[in-house]
Amino acid sequence: MSSSTDSAAARGKAGLGPAGAPLPHPDLAARWRAAREPAAITHLDAAGCARTSRAAIAAHAEYLTEESRVGGYVAEIRHSQTLTQARANLAQLLGPGLTADDVTFHHSASTAFAALIDAWPLPAGGRIGVVPSEFGSNAMVLAARAARDGIELVDLPVDGDGRIDLDRLGHSELAGLDLVTFPHVPSQRGIVQPAAEVAARAAAAGVPLLLDVAQSLGQVPTTRIAAAAYVGTSRKWLCGPRGVGILAVQAHICDQLTPSAPNLHTATWDASRPPDPLVTLRPGPAGPAGPAGSASGPPGSTSGPRAREKYDHSAFGPLDGIARMGIGESAAAARLGLAVAVAELLAAGPTAVHARIAALGALGRQRLDGVAGWRVREPAAESTGIITLIPPDGVDVHAIRDQLYTDAGILTSAIPTGRAPRDMTGPLLRASPHAYTDPGELEALADGLDRLTRR
Structure with missing residues (x-):
């Protein structure tokens, strides 16, 4: 072990940052650890699925209990104010210019992104500005x-x-585009894109920015970017449950979106009447209605009072605002868990959480770079908690990931090249501490990585 590695190890064990100063906000870290169940493993995978607090889990479970008592739709209505506040809190984290009315929930960041790209008004032959590090699904x-x-x-x-x-991104490079999109923080490279600067330059050129904040929301500042739209997720740096995506669109953009798969949650047959909060049946012109869209005769029949009606393709349209981008049916309980997680982040102070994560990321990069031939991919002082490691020649990243877990109880991620095939030449190992991570856990990873790689 080199003297610099020895020095980094000593600082890590002492809870000191790369420069020898104490890591910021130790009280916050202690509170966040105490708010969670004791860890059964060394959890260094916040970029995959972070640890959720007891309070968020309790909110999730209590809502499921209420669903069993009063039914799912009634339970959701009873908690509508909590969900509205959650959307307002998310708007506050994203901003500027967003309100609760500009934010909706989706299944995941990936489905939210797909829905937006599908609905975005682009001319035939239009042009979208992208980056090689785009997330594979996107x-x-x-x-x-x-x-x-x-x-x-x-x-x-x-x-x-x-x-x-930014030195090569001028007005002429942006002016010919119809949309710009990229991940604020890539999944496979722990850098922060200069999103605020790009958004400002794109707006000056009349080009909207769709920003993927799945790996940045809760980890790095996102409040001053002024993108046209955002997609994100609950389960990563926000520490919420799985199964909730986030979609936010500026009001002046939203009504230009045309989803290609409308449904009774996102569109209406009668544009003058909003949808009911509860599913109800109304009598039709010939008696009680059957399932939506049904006639009184069997499929293909020519009998019945409605059989000769023509199907009016113009009789429905998308709802106003963000409602047209919603998904309707969902696991609402997970949204309640996310509501608590976001409130916890705001109560702790996002700036403090961001600073703690960034310091742990910098400490981890310094400690891990060079261990048994592994090399850190991003700059050492990058302000994220994502640490990506290039393996030595001949080392199987997926095998090391598995052995770290089974032999040492350390959870990391193996990142295949399909995650970003234009940005990766081979698999990577990713570690991602959160604010609740103890510095000693990074030291444990360094020791485990050294032992298993040499073995």
């Missing part, structure tokens, strides 16, 4: 829209770290 969605509608995907200029190069 890249597939973009490629599918490009193939379907003759859209051209145009790479924005990036530097050697994959960061958008």
